[in-house]
Amino acid sequence: MSLELLQPRFGKPGHGTAVLRTPAERLKIEDVPQAALARLRRALAAEGAPAAEGDSVAGGPLGDTSHHATTDAAGLSDLGPPAVDWTQAEELAVWHLRLLGYPDARCTRGGADSGVDVLATGAVAQVKHWAQPVGQPPLRDLFGVGQAAAAKPFFYSLSGYTPQALEWANATNMALFAYSADGRVLAQNSAAHMLAPSSARPGGGNLGFFEQARADRYRRELEKLRQEINDLTALMHKRTQSRRPAVRRSAGEAASLLLSASRALDGGDVLPPADRRREDFHQVVREALKQVKRLL
Incomplete structure (x- = not known):
């Protein structure tokens, strides 16, 4: 079985077409969200199925089996490695920070990190793999660490943020992100949206x-x-x-x-x-x- 992923010129934004070929038949599936296309590509790659070259989606060839930022129909999310537990969640934050332009991002596990889970030159990040929304205090703590280190603070939460936390983050221009277990990263305020890589914006590039x-x-x-x-x-x-x-x-x-x-x-x-x-x-x-x- 081979897979070809296409981005029709006049297709629905954030969607593409999957073409599956077997020796016996050719199956074409239209209007598939790009996040689902990316997961399908990786799943078939894991099974050893070749992927044919197609049009590019979200910054790279669709036949490429490496991780690329992909967007859903609303253009809100990146699709990275899965984050089923807190260790994987920190790795997802590392992946996302590198996508945002911090190539030396790394986890701080195993040492005194002052509440920081991910470090990079010019950036600090905290990850909360909690079942409840994050409140204001952890944001204040991370903001203080960032101020002391002259680094930009980033926050990642599995379950979002309380209204008080959002208010405080907007007042201090702290970028807030939420993530899901399948590796989807969502900007939660304007500060986060403005930092989103071009591949994670609607249309896969700069705004018109x-x-x-x-x-x-x-x-x-x-x-x-x-x-x-x-x-x-x-x-x-x-x-x-x-x-x-x-x-x-x-x-x-x-x-x-x-x-x-x-x-x-x-x-x-x-x-x-x-x-x-x-x-x-x-x-x-x-x-x-x-x-x-x-x-x-």
Whole structure:
């Protein structure tokens, strides 16, 4: 059996076509996610099946059986080595950091690492293979280590992050990633998306002119909304000191809305920079801030 993987010119973004050939027949499967194509290629390679040369997908020949960054339909993920346990998870983080441009990334197992699981020149990373989302304290600890070492901090979590952790990471511009047992790495905030290699972006390369313009607009809107939240939060705190019970009650309602608005921004920040779904999150925030202004 041989395998040929194709990327049709007008195919669905993030999808390709698999052509399986046997002595008796030829089977063509269309609209297959590229992550699945990569796994199929590696599985057949492990069985000794040859792969025919095809069009390139996500930065390399499809017939190549080595690891390449691959993207799903949303263009959000890299597919690396599996991470079934914590040791493999650290190896996945090493692989991903090398993909991001840190060729000397290595695990720190076996020594005093100050809470750092992966080291590289100019980068430190921590990996949490936990069943629950990572909170703010581990992020603060890693940030402090990075500051002391003049290195950029990266965080990898199996189960994502709490809203408080996302808020703190966005305020400090720390890149957050989540990963899955099959080796999929997902950017969790804007800082992580901006670091994604070109092969992990939609279309397998840099954003087009219109996509880049849309991404820049979303970034400006995000910064404006965050500043507005900060200004209204400061005003809300002043209102909580009022001697009038009605004013304090309104400030309490505003505090709840401001927290929801901040978390909505963080939720949208998980999406790629030019993803149109960001508009929905921004609209939710605008509506919440309108209510806050009426309350204050």
